Amino acid sequence: MRKILVASSCVLLAMGSASGLALAAKEKAKEAKKEAFKYEDPIGVVKIKPGQPIHIAYWFVVAGPDASLGTDTKRGVEIAIQDKGGKLLGHPIKLTGQDTGCNAEGGQAAATKLASDPTIVAAIGSNCSSEARPGAPILWKAGIPTVSPSNTAPYLTDPKRGPEYDGYLRTAHNDRVQGAVAAEFAIKKLGVKKAATIHDGSVYAEQLQAVFAETFKKLGGTITAQEAVAPTDTDMRPVLTKIATGKPEFIYYPIFIAAGGHITRQVKEVAGLEKVYLMGADGIFSPDFYKAAGEAAVGMFHSSPDFSAFAEGYKDFLEKHQKKYGEKPLAPFHAHAYDAAMMVFAAIEKVAKKAPDGTLYIGRKALRDALYATKNFKGITGTLSCDQYGDCADPRIAVYQTTEENVKKLVMPDKPFWKPY
Amino acid sequence: MAGPPPGLKPKHGESMPRKLLERFTATDLIMWLLGGGILALILAGSVATLSAGKYSLKHWIDFMVFGLAQGSIYALIALGYTMVYGVLRMINFAHSEVFMSGPYTAYFVAAFFHRSGLLDSHPVLSMFMVLLVSMATSTLVAYLLERIAYRPLRAAPRLVPLITAIGASFFLQYTFRGLYGSGFQAYPVVRTLERHWEILGVRILGFQVVVIIAAALMMGALYFFVQQTKMGKALRAVSEDKETAALMGINVDRMISMTFIIGGMAAGAAGVLYALMFKQVHFFMGFIPGIKAFTAAVLGGIGNIPGAMLGGIFLGFIESLGPSLFLDGLGIVAPYQLKDAIAFTMLVLVLIFRPTGILGERLAVKKA
Numbered sequence: 001m002r003k004i005l006v007a008s009s010c011v012l013l014a015m016g017s018a019s020g021l022a023l024a025a026k027e028k029a030k031e032a033k034k035e036a037f038k039y040e041d042p043i044g045v046v047k048i049k050p051g052q053p054i055h056i057a058y059w060f061v062v063a064g065p066d067a068s069l070g071t072d073t074k075r076g077v078e079i080a081i082q083d084k085g086g087k088l089l090g091h092p093i094k095l096t097g098q099d100t101g102c103n104a105e106g107g108q109a110a111a112t113k114l115a116s117d118p119t120i121v122a123a124i125g126s127n128c129s130s131e132a133r134p135g136a137p138i139l140w141k142a143g144i145p146t147v148s149p150s151n152t153a154p155y156l157t158d159p160k161r162g163p164e165y166d167g168y169l170r171t172a173h174n175d176r177v178q179g180a181v182a183a184e185f186a187i188k189k190l191g192v193k194k195a196a197t198i199h200d201g202s203v204y205a206e207q208l209q210a211v212f213a214e215t216f217k218k219l220g221g222t223i224t225a226q227e228a229v230a231p232t233d234t235d236m237r238p239v240l241t242k243i244a245t246g247k248p249e250f251i252y253y254p255i256f257i258a259a260g261g262h263i264t265r266q267v268k269e270v271a272g273l274e275k276v277y278l279m280g281a282d283g284i285f286s287p288d289f290y291k292a293a294g295e296a297a298v299g300m301f302h303s304s305p306d307f308s309a310f311a312e313g314y315k316d317f318l319e320k321h322q323k324k325y326g327e328k329p330l331a332p333f334h335a336h337a338y339d340a341a342m343m344v345f346a347a348i349e350k351v352a353k354k355a356p357d358g359t360l361y362i363g364r365k366a367l368r369d370a371l372y373a374t375k376n377f378k379g380i381t382g383t384l385s386c387d388q389y390g391d392c393a394d395p396r397i398a399v400y401q402t403t404e405e406n407v408k409k410l411v412m413p414d415k416p417f418w419k420p421y
Numbered sequence: 422m423a424g425p426p427p428g429l430k431p432k433h434g435e436s437m438p439r440k441l442l443e444r445f446t447a448t449d450l451i452m453w454l455l456g457g458g459i460l461a462l463i464l465a466g467s468v469a470t471l472s473a474g475k476y477s478l479k480h481w482i483d484f485m486v487f488g489l490a491q492g493s494i495y496a497l498i499a500l501g502y503t504m505v506y507g508v509l510r511m512i513n514f515a516h517s518e519v520f521m522s523g524p525y526t527a528y529f530v531a532a533f534f535h536r537s538g539l540l541d542s543h544p545v546l547s548m549f550m551v552l553l554v555s556m557a558t559s560t561l562v563a564y565l566l567e568r569i570a571y572r573p574l575r576a577a578p579r580l581v582p583l584i585t586a587i588g589a590s591f592f593l594q595y596t597f598r599g600l601y602g603s604g605f606q607a608y609p610v611v612r613t614l615e616r617h618w619e620i621l622g623v624r625i626l627g628f629q630v631v632v633i634i635a636a637a638l639m640m641g642a643l644y645f646f647v648q649q650t651k652m653g654k655a656l657r658a659v660s661e662d663k664e665t666a667a668l669m670g671i672n673v674d675r676m677i678s679m680t681f682i683i684g685g686m687a688a689g690a691a692g693v694l695y696a697l698m699f700k701q702v703h704f705f706m707g708f709i710p711g712i713k714a715f716t717a718a719v720l721g722g723i724g725n726i727p728g729a730m731l732g733g734i735f736l737g738f739i740e741s742l743g744p745s746l747f748l749d750g751l752g753i754v755a756p757y758q759l760k761d762a763i764a765f766t767m768l769v770l771v772l773i774f775r776p777t778g779i780l781g782e783r784l785a786v787k788k789a
Contacts, residue, residue, distance in 0.1 A: 063603055065703060201758055228755035232709050234699045237487045238741045239757035242749075245475055257605070258701070265700055269617070271483065271624045292605045292701055 037355040041363030043143040046121050050358035053094035056344065057117070059110040059125035059135065059146075065258045066102040068288040068330040069127045073149045075329070076337025077124055079320050080345070088345055089352055091360060100131040102256060103202075103231070107131025108138065115142035121362055122146065122344045122371075124337065128256075128283075129153030129204035132168065140167030143364035145371055147344055147392075148172060149337035152282070153203045154211065157389040167368050169386055171336045171343065171379070173305065173395030175204070179211025179254075181397040181420050182279060182303045186250050187219045189399075189418050190277055196225040196248035198239070198263060200255040208254040208281055224248045231259050236266045244272035254281030254303075261292025268296060277301065285400070286331045287410040297402050304332045305381065306398035306416055313380040328411055336393070339379035343392070347371045396421070456773035459766060462751070469750025476745065482623045484741045490629045490698060492737020493636030497691035498714035499721070499729035500643060501563070501684030507660045507724035508680045511579065514586040515566055517711020518593035519685050523559035524692030525597055525702045527551045528606050535609035544613040548693075556689035562593065563685025567678055598704040608700040632694045639690055640730050643683065647726060656680065660724075716768050722781025731779055739767050 039045055048054055058077055060070030074097065081093050098110035107126050114120055115138050123139055123146040126132045132151045139146050145167040148156075152175040155161060156168060186192050195216055199205035206228075213223045224246030227239050240263070243251065251273070253263055260280055267273050278300040280289075285304040290297055307314065314335055321329055347370040352362045374392060377384040382394025398416030406413050470476070498520050505513040534540040534547040570589045574582045614627040647653040658666040659676040667673050695710065696702055713736060721732025743763040748756035771779060 064705065065605060067603055199755075226755060228758035230758060230761060233757075233760065234701075234709070235487060235491050235741070238484055238745065238760075241480055241483050241487070242476075242745055242757070245480065258703075261605070261607075261701055262699060269626055271479075288604060291607045294607045294610060294700060 037353075037361075039353050039355075039361040039363065041365050043364040043368075046119070046362045046364065048091055048360040048362070051091075053092045054088050054121055054348065054360070054362075055094045055096065055117070055119040056341070057114050057120045057123045057125075057144075058095065058097035059100050059107070059114060059123060059131070060097060061100045061102040061106070061127045061131070062097065063099045064101060065288075066128070066256055068257070068286045069102070069150065069283070069333065070100070072286075072329055072331035072334045073124075073127060073337035075321065075325060076149065076334035077341045079317060079324065079334075080338045080341035082320070082324070083342075084345060088348060089354070089360060093345075097125075100126050100128065100135070102128040102131065104130045104134050107133070107135035111135030111138035115139055115144065118142075120144055121348065122367060124149065124340050124344065126151060127333075128202065129156060129207075130202045132156055133203050136168040137164035140164060143167075145169070145364070145368040147340040147371065149340045150282075150331075150333035151204070152178060153207045155203060155207060157387075157391040159389060161389070165390075169343075169371055169390035169392055171340045171381065171384060171392050172333060173393045173397060174391055175208045176211055177395045178281060178303050178397050179208050180215045181399065182252060182254075182281065183212050183215035183219060183221070184420055185301070185303070185399045185418055186216065186252070186277070186279070187221055190250065192221070192249040192277060194222050194224050194246070194248045195250040195252060196227065196243045196246060197223065198227045198229060198243070198251065198253040198255065200231045200259050201228055202231065202256070204283065205253075205255045209252060212252050212254070229255075229259055229263075231256060233259055234262055236263045237270055240267055240270040240273060244270055247272065248276060250277045250279065252279050254283060256283050257286065257289050257292050260284040260289060261294075264293035264300060265296045279303070279399075282332045285412060287412065288330070290402075290407045290410050293407075295404070295407055297407055298404050300402050301417065302400045302402070303397055304400055305336070306396040306419060307332075307335075307414060308416060309382070309396040309398075310335060311378065311380050311382055317380055332412075335379075335381045339377075339381050339384060342379060343371065343374055343377060343384065346377065347374070452773050456770055459770050463747045466747040466750040470746055471750070473750060475749070479623055480745075481742070484745060485738065486623070486625060486629055488738040488741030489734065490632045490737070491741060492717075492734035493633050494691050494695050494698070494733075495710065495714045495717045495736050496730045496733025497636055497639060497687045497694070498710055499717040499733045500640070500687045500726065502715050502718040503721070503723055503726060503729035504680050504684050506718070507726075508656070508677055509571070509575075509582075511571075511582045512586065512715070513566075513571075513681075513684075514583070514711075514715075515570070515589040515593055516563075516684065516688060517707035517714075518590050518597070519559050519563045519566065519707075520688040520692050520695075520711060520714075521702075521704065521707030522562045522593065522597060522692075523555035523557075523685075523689030524608075524696040525601055525606070525704065525706070526558040527555035527693060528608060528696070528702050530554045531609050531696075532606075540609055541612055544611050548611060552690060552693045555693045556686050559689030559692060560682050560685035563681040563688070564678060566593075567681040572674070572677075594704055594707075601704065603704060605701055605703045608696045608702060610700065611697070614697065628697045632698055635690070635694060639687060643687065644726060646683075652676075652679065713764065716764060720768055720771055720778055722778030725778070725780050728778055728780035735779070736764055736767070740764050743767070 060073050062070040086093055098113050100106040100110045114123055123144050126135055126148055127150045129151045148170040150172045151170050152172050154174055154176050197209035197213055199209045225243050229239055280302050282304040285302045347367055350370045351366040352360050354360055372386050374386045384392045386392040399418040400413045401417040501516045531551045540547045570585050571582055617624050617626045655671045656676050659673050663673050717732035717736045718729045721728030740760050744756035744760055
């Protein structure tokens with residue numbers, strides 16, 4: 001009995017090793033085949049068989065209170081795909097996505113999910129800077145470069161940001177520009193001397209108000225308070241009462257829709273703030289904000305990309321948008337998203353190689369390098385050139401004022417009120 | 422045997438100083454030190470703020486009025502938590518969605534009145550209608566919640582309905598999201614309430630007056646109902662001992678349904694007051710006020726109706742006054758970001774010194 005067992009296990013072993021050998025031989029044959037077509041990349045190569053789609057992922061905030069921001073950018077990407085005819089190098093383009101919730105946890109979760117999918121070639125996102133801060137390094141660890149259409153916090157492309165952000169680029173402006181424009185506007189156009197700021201603890205708002213305060217002080221103004229609220233707060237009257245003790249003439253709150261709406265509504269109810277100028281930034285430049293703030297938004301200012309300075313193609317884009325979705329864009333970053341997608345497509349076209357059997361090879365490091373090498377790219381937001389930290393935008397920021405008409409019809413003002421240039 | 426399991430009964434009546442000393446452990450010492458530390462910080466901060474003189478008396482009164490209005494809303498929501506706990510010994514986590522369902526549904530009525538101009542021409546009548554719709558919706562949701570999600574599980578272990586409550590909360594949230602969409606809806610502004618009065622230099626806003634008075638009236642009515650009416654008596658009997666109450670001829674199921682109905686009515690009313698104050702509704706709006714109201718209920722002593730009212734108003738005050746009073750003096754920048762942290766620290770503080778909440782003990786003695 002035992003002998004049989006031993007013998008049979010010997011046989012099994014022999015068979016096993018034989019098949020192992022056979023496998024090794026097959027592997028060798030495969031390698032030999034590869035020898036003929038060599039494509040190497042230090043991080044990894046995405047192979048796409050003929051007929052298989054090129055997988056691009058978005059990570060935007062497409063649900064919840066800030067959904068307008070994500071929906072707007074998602075539509076920009078979809079129109080870019082449509083303009084490409086849905087195909088890239090003969091492969092269909094597949095777009096999937098994750099919701100990011102406009103907070104760090106959501107960004108991390110979305111990036112982790114995307115990073116676990118090896119078919120994803122590149123990502124477009126995120127929307128809110130707080131999402132990108134934990135999310136971008138996770139994607140880059142998986143070798144997925146990401147281009148953001150709407151992150152504006154200076155940190156993300158700061159020289160001190162660290163190598164984990166090497167796969168990160170953006171077509172949105174850097175808030176170093178936006179914060180400075182707001183401060184210049186307050187001092188030069190409105191002639192105010194005392195300003196207060198409110199942020200919500202997010203990377204975006206915190207850094208934007210810091211740039212504003214810095215520039216405002218440099219231009220000779222005084223900052224009476226730099227307050228903060230939580231994004232979920234509803235009762236802003238206490239914090240506004242505190243701000244009122246400093247008697248500011250101007251309040252700058254570059255935050256998001258929910259909290260921004262509450263501040264706008266409640267400001268006039270607080271003694272001492274009835275005549276104060278209000279200014280927000282691109283994060284609340286959306287019809288949804290008018291819904292949240294109501295008539296209280298009339299007369300307030302926003303800094304946002306200057307649509308009138310956009311390139312020729314923007315008009316076409318708006319027509320396509322109207323045709324496809326039956327409405328005007330919902331937030332300011334649809335064109336940046338379109339450019340981000342086009343930039344990714346151009347980079348893929350540049351680095352992808354077709355093997356004799358029709359399989360498409362895309363090197364992850366090569367793709368990232370190609371994205372960073374983007375120079376004089378004609379987009380619809382302007383001419384994009386990426387610097388060594390991934391800032392690609394051609395930033396032109398203007399200031400808009402909301403009229404009664406805007407709030408009633410829920411459309412954004414389209415003519416700038418003031419331009420710095 | 423009825424009521425809570427024996428192990429959970431609070432031990433009372435044997436508190437002699439000597440025994441107290443015997444029971445005093447290292448944990449107690451640490452807790453007391455922690456509590457003392459927080460108290461010392463609060464006192465130091467308050468003294469520093471007050472001596473800096475940045476805020477005038479007018480500002481403090483402003484803060485208190487804001488706090489009172491916000492606190493009344495917390496109190497009304499907290500009633501629902503505390504009554505359900507009092508009767509069923511469970512935390513109804515779906516109560517925040519009961520709160521959301523009312524004003525979100527009533528929004529469509531309010532928007533219709535606004536479009537037709539009725540809101541401006543007959544503000545009292547139309548607000549009453551809005552209130553009615555909101556209360557009816559919340560009540561219906563609360564009633565169905567009890568019938569469908571909780572009643573079949575009444576005999577199950579205590580954790581089971583708790584988890585069900587969380588599941589029901591998500592279910593309701595996303596049902597309403599599916600029904601009304603994920604965006605914001607802005608409540609129309611009631612022109613009559615947009616005025617304000619200056620009383621001795623203090624500004625009182627129209628809707629603050631309405632919110633505070635309406636909340637006080639409703640709490641008064643509820644207290645009267647529970648304490649003075651026959652049905653209130655039956656309710657209290659069920660809360661004390663279900664089996665005995667049943668033996669006395671009280672329909673326990675009906676009383677439990679009643680508890681949910683009253684909680685739903687209070688939540689629906691609180692929802693309209695909330696919408697008057699903040700003028701925004703969306704499907705997720707119940708979450709934060711719900712958590713805060715739950716905190717208020719625990720703070721006041723869960724299961725105790727006056728406790729919930731007191732806890733809500735206390736929490737409103739702390740949130741409004743706390744950041745300026747405690748943290749400003751300590752030199753903390755942007756203290757309002759820490760509003761929630763202060764609210765929950767106060768909860769910890771109260772629970773260290775009074776584990777049953779502010780008014781919890783009397784009730785616990787009665788129930789033990």
